[in-house]
């Protein structure tokens with residue numbers, strides 16, 4: 001980790017002046033390719049096929065996508081610009097349903113842009129707000145990392161799931177932000193990363209990212225989690241989140257719930273790391289979270305090679321809900337939230353909004 005400077009690395013999502021650049025995460029780890037997004041269709045497509053992924057990163061991409069959309073539609077006056085904004089919020093905000101960051105970001109850009117009193121000023125305010133969202137996420141990641149690092153003193157062996165690092169955010173990441181913070185502080189840290197079936201965000205992305213940073217990381221099948229915990233390979237589990245309800249129920253990548261159940265059985269702490277942009281206090285519990293169902297062929301083939309009989313009946317949820325009762329604490333940019341979460345979460349969100 002020594003000497004790794006985030007500002008020298010390609011960001012997951014960048015604004016070049018007239019277009020968005022993203023790292024195409026579908027191509028990693030075999031190829032590192034940066035692609036340009038110059039239309040709303042391209043933005044929505046990139047989000048849907050997970051070329052850009054991870055709740056904060058899709059929020060960032062969606063926010064900039066509003067600006068791309070305004071440039072593409074080129075509204076001639078203020079009413080036309082306002083109506084384009086509404087349309088863009090719907091089109092981009094519904095590209096993926098579970099991560100609240102996407103809709104939160106596009107609505108935040110819309111609300112800021114509506115302050116503009118000409119079409120040009122509306123567009124400028126949209127861009128400023130999108131860039132502010134990205135800067136804030138970068139800062140939030142550093143704070144989350146530090147909050148988690150302080151809490152995990154003395155814990156070396158960390159299990160994680162999916163990819164929650166610099167590919168998934170504008171900064172060092174959420175759960176991986178804690179890992180990076182430990183490494184930067186010179187504390188020993190070893191990561192056990194689950195492969196994250198079926199799209200292998202753990203195997204392809206987390207392993208690539210942590211190896212690149214010189215952090216000790218070992219890949220395991222998702223189904224090895226209970227075994228790893230039972231033989232003392234895990235001091236704590238840290239995962240990210242796509243939406244956290246007011247009571248602490250947490251939507252995250254499919255398989256997260258299993259890790260939490262197994263951690264409870266093994267007596268191992270289970271932490272969630274997320275920025276406040278991932279909290280949805282408008283919903284009381286995880287029952288109200290829409291879980292994205294993805295296409296059958298993500299399970300029946302891998303890059304065109306069949307992995308199941310053609311025509312197999314498939315259930316492919318992208319996320320699950322970990323009940324709040326299985327979560328030890330939540331690391332955020334405003335500190336560590338403890339149970340009862342139906343008290344600590346609304347208090348933290350209200351305090352941050354003031």
Ligand code: MRU
Pocket residue numbers: 050053054055056099161162163164165168169173174175201239240241242252253254318
């Ligand atoms: O389907 P993905 O790859 O976008 O799912 C991502 C996750 O579930 C992450 O854990 C979550 O977005 C947090 S990223 C900081």
